Amino acid sequence: MAAELFFKSIAELGALLDTKTVSSAELTQAVIARTKAVEGRVKAFNSFDEADALAQASASDARRAAGQARGPLEGIPVGLKDVISVAGQPLTASSKMLANFVSPYDATVTTKLKGAGAVIWGRLNCDEFAMGSSTENSAFGPTANPWDLSRVPGGSSGGSSAALAAGETIAALGSDTGGSIRQPAALCGVVGLKPTYGLVSRYGLIAFASSLDQIGPFARTVEDAAIMLGAIAGHDPLDSTSFKADIPDYRAEVKRRQGPWRLGIPKEYFGAGLDPEVNAAVERAIAFYRAQGCEIKEVSLPHTQYCLDTYYIIATAEASSNLARYDGIRYGHRSKDAKDAVDIYFKSRAEGFGAEVKRRIILGTYVLSSGYYDAFYLRAQKVRTLIRQDFLNAYREVDALLTPTSPVPAFKLGEKSDPLALYLCDIYTIGVNLAGLPALSVPCGFTTGGLPIGLQLIGQPFAEANLLAMARAYEQAHDWHRQHPSL
Amino acid sequence: MNYEAVIGLEVHVQIKTNSKVFTRVAAGYGQPENTLTDPVVLALPGTLPVMNKAALDAIIKAGLLLGCEIAPVCKWDRKNYFYPDSPKNYQISQYDQPMCLGGSVEIELPGPARNVMGEHKRIPLTRIHLEEDVGKLNHFATESLVDYNRAGTPLMEIVSDPTMHSAEEAFAYLTSLRATMIYGGISDCDMEKGQLRCDANISIRPVGETKLGTKVELKNLNSISFVRDGIAHEIKRQLAVLERGGTLVQETRDYDGQTGTSQSLRSKEMAHDYRYFPDPDLMPVKVDEGWKDKLRAECPELSFPKQRRFAEAYALPYTLTSVLVWDKALADYFEEAVKLAGSGKAQAVGNWVVNDLLRELGTSHRALSDSKISPAHLAALVQLVDSGTVLTNAAKEIFVEMFATGETPGVIADRRGLRATATDAGELEQWCRDSIAANAKAVVEFKAGKDSAINAFKGPVMKAAKGKADPKLVDATLRRLLAAMG
Numbered sequence: 011m012a013a014e015l016f017f018k019s020i021a022e023l024g025a026l027l028d029t030k031t032v033s034s035a036e037l038t039q040a041v042i043a044r045t046k047a048v049e050g051r052v053k054a055f056n057s058f059d060e061a062d063a064l065a066q067a068s069a070s071d072a073r074r075a076a077g078q079a080r081g082p083l084e085g086i087p088v089g090l091k092d093v094i095s096v097a098g099q100p101l102t103a104s105s106k107m108l109a110n111f112v113s114p115y116d117a118t119v120t121t122k123l124k125g126a127g128a129v130i131w132g133r134l135n136c137d138e139f140a141m142g143s144s145t146e147n148s149a150f151g152p153t154a155n156p157w158d159l160s161r162v163p164g165g166s167s168g169g170s171s172a173a174l175a176a177g178e179t180i181a182a183l184g185s186d187t188g189g190s191i192r193q194p195a196a197l198c199g200v201v202g203l204k205p206t207y208g209l210v211s212r213y214g215l216i217a218f219a220s221s222l223d224q225i226g227p228f229a230r231t232v233e234d235a236a237i238m239l240g241a242i243a244g245h246d247p248l249d250s251t252s253f254k255a256d257i258p259d260y261r262a263e264v265k266r267r268q269g270p271w272r273l274g275i276p277k278e279y280f281g282a283g284l285d286p287e288v289n290a291a292v293e294r295a296i297a298f299y300r301a302q303g304c305e306i307k308e309v310s311l312p313h314t315q316y317c318l319d320t321y322y323i324i325a326t327a328e329a330s331s332n333l334a335r336y337d338g339i340r341y342g343h344r345s346k347d348a349k350d351a352v353d354i355y356f357k358s359r360a361e362g363f364g365a366e367v368k369r370r371i372i373l374g375t376y377v378l379s380s381g382y383y384d385a386f387y388l389r390a391q392k393v394r395t396l397i398r399q400d401f402l403n404a405y406r407e408v409d410a411l412l413t414p415t416s417p418v419p420a421f422k423l424g425e426k427s428d429p430l431a432l433y434l435c436d437i438y439t440i441g442v443n444l445a446g447l448p449a450l451s452v453p454c455g456f457t458t459g460g461l462p463i464g465l466q467l468i469g470q471p472f473a474e475a476n477l478l479a480m481a482r483a484y485e486q487a488h489d490w491h492r493q494h495p496s497l
Numbered sequence: 498m499n500y501e502a503v504i505g506l507e508v509h510v511q512i513k514t515n516s517k518v519f520t521r522v523a524a525g526y527g528q529p530e531n532t533l534t535d536p537v538v539l540a541l542p543g544t545l546p547v548m549n550k551a552a553l554d555a556i557i558k559a560g561l562l563l564g565c566e567i568a569p570v571c572k573w574d575r576k577n578y579f580y581p582d583s584p585k586n587y588q589i590s591q592y593d594q595p596m597c598l599g600g601s602v603e604i605e606l607p608g609p610a611r612n613v614m615g616e617h618k619r620i621p622l623t624r625i626h627l628e629e630d631v632g633k634l635n636h637f638a639t640e641s642l643v644d645y646n647r648a649g650t651p652l653m654e655i656v657s658d659p660t661m662h663s664a665e666e667a668f669a670y671l672t673s674l675r676a677t678m679i680y681g682g683i684s685d686c687d688m689e690k691g692q693l694r695c696d697a698n699i700s701i702r703p704v705g706e707t708k709l710g711t712k713v714e715l716k717n718l719n720s721i722s723f724v725r726d727g728i729a730h731e732i733k734r735q736l737a738v739l740e741r742g743g744t745l746v747q748e749t750r751d752y753d754g755q756t757g758t759s760q761s762l763r764s765k766e767m768a769h770d771y772r773y774f775p776d777p778d779l780m781p782v783k784v785d786e787g788w789k790d791k792l793r794a795e796c797p798e799l800s801f802p803k804q805r806r807f808a809e810a811y812a813l814p815y816t817l818t819s820v821l822v823w824d825k826a827l828a829d830y831f832e833e834a835v836k837l838a839g840s841g842k843a844q845a846v847g848n849w850v851v852n853d854l855l856r857e858l859g860t861s862h863r864a865l866s867d868s869k870i871s872p873a874h875l876a877a878l879v880q881l882v883d884s885g886t887v888l889t890n891a892a893k894e895i896f897v898e899m900f901a902t903g904e905t906p907g908v909i910a911d912r913r914g915l916r917a918t919a920t921d922a923g924e925l926e927q928w929c930r931d932s933i934a935a936n937a938k939a940v941v942e943f944k945a946g947k948d949s950a951i952n953a954f955k956g957p958v959m960k961a962a963k964g965k966a967d968p969k970l971v972d973a974t975l976r977r978l979l980a981a982m983g
Contacts, residue, residue, distance in 0.1 A: 095543045108542065115536050117543060214543040220777035250547050250779050328777055331575050334586035335540040339643070351581050351641070378577070378772035387774060 015040040016177035017494050020234040023180060024082050027074065034074070034085025037180075038067035038129055041087045045132075045178040048497045053153050054163075054173035056092045057100050058132035063087065066129040073127065082237045082261065084127030089179035091170050092133040093140055094225065095214035096120050099130075103216045104148035105138045107336045107343045107362030117214020118249065119183060119225050119242045126241040131179055135169030138364045139333065140185055140218045142166050143193060143435040144426065147366045152423055155198060156495040157461055161420040164194030164435075170228045171198035175462075176497055181238055182228040187218050188321055189415075189439025191226045192451040196415035196464020199453045199490065201235045201481070202228050204439075206472045207446035208253035210239075211246030217332040219325035220251075222443040231491055232452060232482040236260035239474060258475050267479035273299055274309035274408035279438050285418045291455035291463040292414045298484060299412070307408055311400040314441060316393050318433060321440040323377050323390035330374030336362065369429065398445040405470050410480060413438050415451040415464035438466060448474045452481040453490035462490070499704045500739070502732045504667050504697060505623075505659030506724075508674060510684045511630060511650050511692040512555040518629050518651035519546030519589060525646070526690045533646040540584035545778050548573075552651035555683045556596045556627045557784065558792045559653060562681050562799060563622060565600030567789055571627075571782040577772040581643050582632040592773040595626035602657070602677070603801050604669035612816045617801070620670050623656040647691070653683075659698060659709065664729040671695060671721050676800050680825045688720050695724050700745075701735045710735075711745040715752050716762065723754035730757060803828055811835065811843035820851045826865050827855075830872055837876035845879045849896070857900045869903030870896075878906040890964055891915040917967055925958070925966055929974045932957040933982075943979060951975055 026032040070085035101113040137147035145168025146152045155161040156176040163172035167184025171194035184191040186204035195202025203226045227238030240260045246252045338344035338358030345357030377386035442449040454465035469477035520537035537544040574592035601619040608615035630650040675686045686693040700710035718724040750759045800822040807818045881887040932954040942950035
């Protein structure tokens with residue numbers, strides 16, 4: 011029993027903690043032991059601080075003993091992607107540029123998780139500055155998929171999904187700019203939610219593309235994802251783009267809300283490039299919902315073909331500016347060979363950034379340049395509006411959209427060396443970011459080779475409770491989430 | 498050939514707010530290096546800007562004071578460039594939608610004499626936008642250090658149309674703009690503290706030509722006098738180049754006010770591509786009519802309209818109005834004292850303020866706010882003089898003591914025995930008789946028709962009276978006694 015603590019859900023562990031069957035210290039210890047046992051093969055963490063985690067766990071146990079438990083996350087270890095700031099802990103963005111950087115402040119989500127009693131656990135690997143779809147772009151080496159160690163866990167939040175699948179944490183946070191939560195969740199067989207843009211504060215999240223980035227949870231179950239979302243959602247005066255919305259009790263709503271729902275199947279998401287096994291699994295999920303009495307309707311998102319181009323113009327433009335601050339002057343990597351200020355910039359950035367980051371900075375700088383701005387950036391913003399309108403038009407007829415999360419299951423490490431081939435992994439996820447919508451990935455089966463497959467549900471703005479309820483209806487009737495990789 | 502100069506000014510004014518423009522840390526000057534910083538100012542990974550509404554209020558107010566059109570939405574852009582004083586390597590600014598468009602600054606050119614009003618005109622403005630200030634670089638022998646205390650201070654860039662034609666106009670423009678900002682409580686505009694900074698764009702062209710000549714940008718004009726001197730110097734330099742048959746190049750020059758010389762910093766070829774784009778971290782802020790109306794209600798009367806009102810309502814001469822209105826606190830002080838003394842006493846109050854109060858403040862290096870003489874005390878003094886209770890010379894003494902002690906003029910007059918009524922008529926008549934008896938020569942001259950000879954008797958009388966005799970009464974008594982001598 012105790013040996014399997016690390017595979018339990020937040021909800022299950024909450025019951026054990028509440029009845030004092032297990033303490034947070036014991037749970038945290040079990041997660042640490044599991045991490046030490048498998049981390050050599052999974053490599054999900056950039057770093058972790060055992061002593062700090064155990065101290066947090068003891069403090070949690072003391073609160074519980076004093077009758078001051080703070081809710082469902084009290085005493086639960088939660089891993090954070092290494093782009094989310096934790097005071098006193100490293101914050102590297104998996105980049106050589108920030109290899110030795112320790113953040114002096116907490117991100118708003120970190121503050122909220124601490125306030126909810128969670129044990130902040132470890133710095134999870136990702137693609138450098140969250141740019142990638144496989145976690146191979148990490149300056150500290152790739153993370154392996156726990157279901158098949160020769161394969162990628164997805165990305166950019168691959169450390170988060172892999173650690174959770176491998177039992178190295180109970181839940182995790184990632185960030186999603188073009189699919190970076192949902193795609194790794196799909197590839198690792200866990201639940202991943204990208205909230206509506208503005209629902210969760212970005213303060214303390216290393217910015218990749220400000221108008222697209224959102225922090226969201228990874229969890230074993232939909233209910234756990236609801237618990238995590240409830241802890242991190244809400245307006246933040248430190249983030250001007252955070253929305254002043256009423257935050258429902260997601261956990262209660264998810265259990266309360268029942269279908270049937272009207273579900274749209276966007277025809278553009280089932281075309282060339284979609285793996286037949288993924289297609290089949292998603293078709294079975296559609297059949298399930300139909301059997302539950304849901305109205306299934308084919309819809310069209312006609313501007314889908316422009317999503318990738320639009321995304322790579324807007325995201326890189328914002329990134330080129332967001333990453334300008336990493337210059338070797340105030341913090342971060344500074345070249346030892348630099349002779350003057352300009353030299354510090356050139357050499358430090360040349361040495362500190364990896365190839366994909368440089369590629370995107372160059373692309374973003376180009377599209378913002380005088381004479382190109384109107385043709386690229388301004389035009390992309392207009393297309394972005396059309397893409398959002400596509401979704402809003404569809405929502406006149408349906409409550410949510412149902413699609414594959416990723417066109418393919420986990421691929422081999424090193425298999426996709428062409429950047430464009432990697433960019434295509436995101437074709438079903440980036441439209442959601444451009445439109446600012448909530449979406450989640452929930453496990454919907456395995457390939458014959460034993461690789462997880464993810465089902466994506468895309469919701470209306472701020473309709474996370476609905477989306478989670480739909481996903482839970484599916485999850486309750488299946489047992490994909492109860493399966494764990496053997497490591 | 499005759500040439501005319503064309504001058505446009507770009508003025509940066511720091512807005513006086515408690516905190517910085519995009520974070521809560523305090524804004525200020527003169528603190529130890531890098532103490533007015535926080536994760537946002539230092540652009541640490543993950544930080545985000547949040548707009549300080551007080552800064553937006555201030556620029557809207559500035560725009561209202563200068564008659565600008567206020568943008569319906571406050572929109573933010575990023576200006577991208579690498580420089581160590583800019584922590585994010587982009588500056589949050591306003592590019593295509595500045596907060597204020599149009600408007601103008603009323604200026605007064607130098608008059609034919611110091612005490613005569615000069616010509617007034619309006620210099621049109623192009624735009625005013627809001628941005629964040631940068632840090633400060635300190636260069637040493639082998640290294641440079643950056644102080645980010647200034648970084649993130651709210652800063653307005655006020656751009657005039659290129660319609661000024663002389664160094665004097667530029668000087669008058671800056672003087673008036675500065676007064677407006679101080680009047681509005683928008684900035685203290687202390688140039689030594691960098692709260693007001695000015696760059697000048699200068700070109701010359703043949704008189705009658707409408708196209709602008711080659712523009713030179715003059716930087717580091719760090720006092721209003723240096724702006725005037727630097728522009729005058731640059732106009733002369735450009736004329737000299739053309740007169741020797743040379744050509745002007747578009748460049749940026751650095752003016753050294755100490756030596757009165759300038760040197761080229763960079764030429765046009767090094768122009769930046771700032772890659773402006775809307776800042777995705779900041780939502781546009783709607784500025785509705787109610788917001789503007791509230792700020793409009795807080796806008797004070799500016800100095801030139803005030804000067805015209807003082808001249809009209811109080812019948813004050815230019816010599817007084819021109820001094821009274823430049824400092825809003827001084828003008829308010831004056832009006833308060835007039836209100837208490839009675840509007841007929843405006844000139845007397847004005848004289849006291851301009852001549853005596855400013856002199857005492859100047860010699861004691863004190864600000865008006867530190868003065869111990871309240872408007873009520875000054876009004877009381879004016880009334881004592883007006884009623885003849887205190888004579889002018891005594892009043893001057895009383896004033897100096899009021900300034901030192903803060904006591905009322907009545908208390909001082911009593912303690913020092915300076916009330917005019919201390920002298921009785923019998924005593925005065927005896928002193929007059931004595932004085933006439935002692936100066937037979939003046940009596941002869943007076944009798945011969947030289948009226949001014951009467952003054953020779955007054956000195957001894959005043960001396961005997963220890964200054965407390967009423968000069969009018971002395972004069973009348975002397976004339977009566979002299980006439981009686983037949």
